[in-house]
Amino acid sequence: MTGTLVLAGTPIGDVSDAPPRLAEELAAADIVAAEDTRRLRRLTTSLGVTPRGRVVSYFEGNESARTPELVAELTGGARVLLVTDAGMPSVSDPGYRLVAAAVEEGVRITAVPGPSAVLTALALSGLPVDRFCFEGFPPRKSGERAARFRELAAEPRTMVFFESTHRIAECLAAMADALGADRPAAVCRELTKTYEEVRRGPLGELAEWAKEGVRGEITVVVHGAPPAEAAPADPAELARRVAEREAAGERRKEAIAAVAQAAGLPKREVFDAVVAAKHGGGGGA
Structure with a gap:
């Protein structure tokens, strides 16, 4: 029987936002892997809970080395709780590498939902x-x-x-x-x-x-982009827009794709406008 990896959300500010299950998991886990063990101590003190299991660090600097160790514990039957400084593990925080490795080994993974910035x-x-x-x-x-x-x-x-x-x-x-x-x-x-x-x-x-x-x-x-603008009547305008993006450092291929998407046109049509402007000496492309 393999163990269980628990991904636990932690408060993003107000500690009273911590879900009740967080304290339960902190107390029950065999291993608590924390992004910052000092911040974990402050959190457990605020919650009035003492982890009974081993507390280890798990942050960007040791993620690669620590992951195999934690996976070995999980496959051996341990319940591992992963917490980061704030919010949900894996979301711009350590966690993805451990989750992927646990999935590969067929380890059960669950989560304690919590606050999300x-x-x-x-x-x-x-x-x-x-x-x-x-x-x-x-x-x-x-x-x-x-x-x-x-x-x-x-x-x-x-x-x-x-x-x-x-x-x-x-x-x-x-x-x-x-x-x-x-x-x-x-x-x-x-x-x-x-x-x-x-x-x-x-x-x-x-x-x-x-x-x-x-x-x-x-x-x-x-806010997302507004609906695609109407296609310019003059192909030279399409070429001008591509030229502006190129001048700003964008590669021509990407500039053509972006202009085509914004204008609601096939990329080939914008490409043809760029070629025509080049051969005609206009459009700046």
Whole structure:
């Protein structure tokens, strides 16, 4: 008989949001794998529970080495509880590697649902929630970040991002450049904590606001792209749009795909417009 891997959500701010089952699992687990053992101690003290099992660290730096050890314990019959600093394991936190390895070994996996910064911010944003996607942390390097946002310019679903307090101003400015300064968004910080704040407005306005500094844990929610615009009557306009994206550093293939998606046209039609503009000396491509 194999053991059980339990993925447990932890409070994202207010400790009283912890589900009752979390305390039960902390007390019953044979092994508690925690992203930060010091934060785990603060949590267990607040919950008034003492883990009876062994407590080990499981974070980005030791995930590769620790995973085989935990899988061996699981296949030997242990009940392993995985917790991260806040929210659900695997969601921009350690956990995926252990879950994948446990699945490979046929280990039973269950979860203790808990608070989620993604869903909390989405609900508070006031933006459409019928369809959304989670994009995690944007790339740290400015060029890669700009390219990622250009890829998402035509994404119709509401988008949710995490970002650090040190990069939020640059992030919002890059979003405004790629997605449009008028695109509605919300910056949610310190969710469920004493200084919780949700700032709503167009990306350009939020980028200006963030220049003064934004502190705390931050989640950004951005409205999806509006319905595809009508195709330009002049092929030269299609070529011009492709040229603009190329000038910003995007490869021609990706630029053509993005323009075609935004215009609701086949990629071949945009490609032909680029070729025609090149041979005719117009369009800038």
